[in-house]
Amino acid sequence: MRKKIRLAQSKDDLHDLGSDDLLSRLSDDILVSILSYLPLKDAAVTSKLSRRWRYLWCQRVCIAFEDNEGSGKIRREQDSSTLNEWNKYTSFCLAERNNYINWVNRIIRQHKSPIIDEFKICFDLDKNAKGAIRKWIEFAISKNVQRLELDLRQKNGLISYGWKNYVFPNKIFDRKCGSSSKRPSFNALVRPYATVMEIKFLKALILKRVDVDDEGLKKILSNCPVLEHLSIQGSCQLVKAKIDGEGLALKKLEIGGCSARLESIEICDSNIVSLDCWGSNCKRFPISLRLDNLQKLEKIFIRKCYSLKIINHMFCCLPNLRVLELSLFSTQRAIELLPFPELPKLKKLIINVEVREDVSLLVFTSLVEACPNLRRFKIELMSSMRRRKENREERQVAKKPHQHLEVVEISGYYGMTGHLELATYFIENGVVLKKLIIKPLILASPSADGTLEVENGPRYHAQQHLEPRTPVGLELVIL
Known part of the structure; x- marks a missing residue:
């Protein structure tokens, strides 16, 4: 059985234990740090411990919305549903998605910290939830988020349909100076005499089963000046990915599992240190990969659907390569x-x-x-092979x-x-x-x-x- 923890802060609190409670002697900052290591739902339960603890969990700076219980329900419903019960299964998935969206919205409304280090969405969502997801992204940016992750992959083993993917909102960067000045909570840097804003604190952006097109990739790179880690997985709109410019802070790049529309990846004159590229099973023709003047590139992971002749040629231009993985x-x-x-x-x-x-x-x-x-x-x-054949001579x-x-x-x-x-x-x-x-x-x-x-x-x-x-x-x- 779990032991009930009771903390004391005042005589009026029914949960008080007295002045000898060592945990209650810790500062709020330390307690919030401890709560950051708990899953979000478990951290929320601590609000019932005492009045002092009521809003401590709302001040955590790492927020990961991982609903394993909801994902598990979807998987179990899928396993027990027949083909004739598809409409029932679809309705069940829709209800679970709505529960997840309401849960995220409720937590966001209660959040008290002025900043967020990490914000993660992890659930089977698609473009039908675009309004909610857009608001979550804006909320995270308004809190000076440093790591933003959208993992919208299906967890039930079914094939994802690209036409239902959530599309990354390119217009999030297109905020005019006049409108942005009315939103002081939106902590981004407005360029003088420009119609775009820089998201000046974002260091890592991980997008899984999120559509990013060529224009979106360009805007992300140009408007996130301190972005060091970019991961794009399962995009169906990326065609010609291009990353260039020594002014970019980008050090780690991952592009993989994208649709058959992806034709080429070009990375030139960059300070990138680690590159991870992999194709999709539906890609029938090799993806062109061009790397040029990448003096700091140390790690390359290349898997599936890349032209080997191009790969062979590019190695001559990578003098500092230390780790290489090829499939x-x-x-x-x-x-x-x-x-x-x-x-x-x-x-x-x-x-x-x-x-x-x-x-x-x-x-x-x-x-x-x-x-x-x-x-x-x-x-x-x-x-x-599933059976050992007669061995040849060694x-x-x-x-x-x-x-x-x-x-x-x-x-x-x-x-x-x-x-x-x-x-x-x-x-x-x-x-x-x-x-x-x-x-x-x-x-x-x-x-x-x-x-x-x-x-x-x-x-x-x-x-x-x-x-x-x-x-x-x-x-x-x-x-």
């Missing part, structure tokens, strides 16, 4: 990357590749050899010592000859290799009693074939 559909796509340009400062390399048959994976060693100072290498083998691996490689991880190990060859290559060439991590592919098949039985073949294969090859001083970890 490839096959080993043949890796061959297209060759000859791989030398990346002298790269410390960590991650390769995700789909493997459909027992093929040699030694082609990826050419990528490793192009990184003379590499410290960590990971390869994620995404296999569609090939002799080349002798090309790596002087700095310390950790190698092979995930999706299934015991194919190609998997064994790759592991052997690192065992024999890792001069200072400290740890080899093998994560076997986990497969489950139905047993006689109807339960799922985990196949241990890949794990047993790794133990049987790799342990005898592991020298003293090298730690072999089979997860």
Whole structure:
């Protein structure tokens, strides 16, 4: 059972415990800070503790509207509904969305703090709630919000329809000087003789299943002068994304899961440090990616639907790259990357590749050899095989010592000859290799009693074939 907490502040308070209550001796600022670590609904319950606590939770500067209970109800209703009950399910979702909107509005009306560090909306909402969402954005900006996140993705596993996506309000920046002067609570910087305002405190903007078009992206970058982190996921209106200008404060950029309309991403003359791009499953043609004069770029994560020829060329223009992650559909796509340009400062390399048959994976060693100072290498083998075929004869691996490689991880190990060859290559060439991590592919098949039985073949294969090859001083970890 939960213990009831009772705090004292006055003799008239029925919850008073007396002057020896240590928690009540803390200042309001400290108590508000403590409440900021609680989920919003739990923090609101503390208003019943005493009169002093009645409005403390309303002063928290981090507000995350995460309704896991409501999302869970939608998932359960979906699981129990048949196709003939679709209208019933739709009505249920609408009611839950209205409950969520009313909850957010009620909290906003009670909020007392003049500033907000973080404001997060996390629920399955679409353009039908555009009026409420627009007001929430304006409220957050009026409180000098530093991190704003709109996560409107469906949590029920159903496919999201792009035409129903909420559209980011570009006009939020188009406030004339005359109208903005009447709203002193709207803490944004008005440019003299201009019709736009700068949102001068926003450092992070995360938009998931929110439509942002090319014009909207341009306005966000030009009107948020201290924006360091921008994430656009699941947009259906982005076509030609362009980010340029050394004056931008942007350091971390994420663009992914957008619709098939996305044609290109161009980033030039920027101080960006981390870039994460991934395509969508519906994209049939490669996305053009152009990177130029990015002297501070250290981390790149590129997954799905990007032209490998363009990727290969751009690496020559990234002298300070330290972390690289690439996703490839096959080993043949890796061959297209060759000859791989030398990346002298790269410390960590991650390769995700789909493997459909027992093929040699030694082609990826050419990528490793192009990184003379590499410290960590990971390869994620995404296999569609469900039965181990007859293994081919194992090939002799080349002798090309790596002087700095310390950790190698092979995930999706299934015991194919190609998997064994790759592991052997690192065992024999890792001069200072400290740890080899093998994560076997986990497969489950139905047993006689109807339960799922985990196949241990890949794990047993790794133990049987790799342990005898592991020298003293090298730690072999089979997860």
